[in-house]
Amino acid sequence: MKRSKIKTILIGLGRICSSLEEDPFRKKPCTHMGVLASEWGKDRFEFVLGLDTKSEKCESFQSFWKEKTEIISSDPTKVTLPKSIQLAVISTPSAYHEEWAKHCIRQGIPNLLIEKPVALTESGAKRIQKLAKKNNTRIWINHERRYHPSYQYVRDQLTTGKLGNLKSLRASVFTSAKNPGLAFSKLGGGPLLHDGTHAVDLIHWILGKPKLVDAKLESPKKNSIESRAVAWFRSKSGVDVFLDVAGERDYFQFELDIHTDTHRIICSNDGFQFYQSETSKLYKGFRSLVPYLPPQFPKPETANAFIGIYDEIFQVIMGNKNTMEGTLSDNIEILNLIESIYRRKQ
Known part of the structure; x- marks a missing residue:
């Protein structure tokens, strides 16, 4: 048929x-x-x-x-x-x-x-x-x-507690626009709206809607579109979220740096990195974060x-x-x- x-x-x-x-x-x-x-x-x-x-x-x-x-x-x-x-x-x-x-x-x-x-x-x-x-x-x-298998895997592991209790999340979006305050001005809204929206979406997807604690915008001149936006949010469960969106870099980077009480996960356009707490080989009586790759993590060719x-x-x-x-x-x-x-x- x-x-x-x-x-x-x-x-x-x-x-x-x-x-x-x-x-x-x-x-x-x-x-x-x-x-x-x-x-x-x-x-x-x-x-x-x-x-x-x-x-x-x-x-x-x-x-x-x-x-x-x-x-x-x-x-x-x-x-x-x-x-x-x-x-x-x-x-x-x-x-x-x-x-x-x-x-x-x-x-x-x-x-x-x-x-x-x-x-x-x-x-x-x-x-x-x-x-x-x-x-x-x-x-x-x-x-x-939201539809990328790698991000879906991380979210599932976090929401089910398999990677520990979420403590903090840092999201950064940096672009190479030399003067983003002017580059975006004709489009309405600045880099926070046009690029940072992806990071805000993932924050919302993982934690629900957090509450803004504080924020600051930097602009190349008065009343122009921002060149940088930084913000501090806190989720209903008490997780602190830090957002940094800016241009004026000689590279493009999108990254979430997530810390739980037992793990660290970096989700980036450059790839994903996982760390877990193990007995430290550097300091007696301490535990350190050691890199590893979860066996269930989606293979790049399937994502x-x-x-x-x-x-x-x-x-x-x-x-x-x-x-x-x-x-x-x-x-x-x-x-x-x-x-x-x-x-x-x-």
Whole structure:
């Protein structure tokens, strides 16, 4: 029996939608179109059309993928979307997520996958939520690390207490933007919103919504977008969380440094490291953290976050699953946490 495929359109044909697939170092697929064009994706999804406001992006997409594109107006209300679409993927710049989401809902598309952040503000996300509830629209937000087997393993080990009692968590996101306060200014929101949202999402995913204790933002000049944001949160269970998001580095780094009473776990774009408490070989009468690799830790070749989120979308739409990760309600709380930091600006 032939499997029914999910008719899908892509709105916004830039890096995360398409062009990152040309990076020779990234594990594939690493973009939305990369998933849809894979053998796995072709078996489950039917690509219908790619849409973008810029002709050069449409041409580049069409040249690489040999698929149909269309140049559209930057005003979503002037765009008529194809009929019978079951899934719309919104990967436009962040400033346009809200309007495109609302337009897709009004056009009757029942499922949306929206790049992070879902909107520039908590109030914007709530407007999407209100309209989605009215129209029974399901919405996923692409905080893809939630769907990465390695991160899922760490979270499961922490929540079940197999790695001890969680004591503290430090999250850092550093970019090479020399002046991020200006680099992000045209997009609305700074590096905290555009890059730091991944770290805030993981904090929320592991600990629930923590409470802000203190925060500070640094800006290149008065009233400009921040170049650095630092924050201290505390979870309901008393776990202290420290967040540091900044540019002006000569590298890119994303890292969680997690300490329990018996273990240390580093989750990074550079890889995962595990340490456990053992009798010290350095100090008599002490215990030290010693590196080890859990035998159940997912092998790198089996880990792909993009396949993970699309698999969940497929299973939910086909009626095989009724639970969703990274809900819109979660993302409203994530935006609330980010805005609580912005409100502390000094």
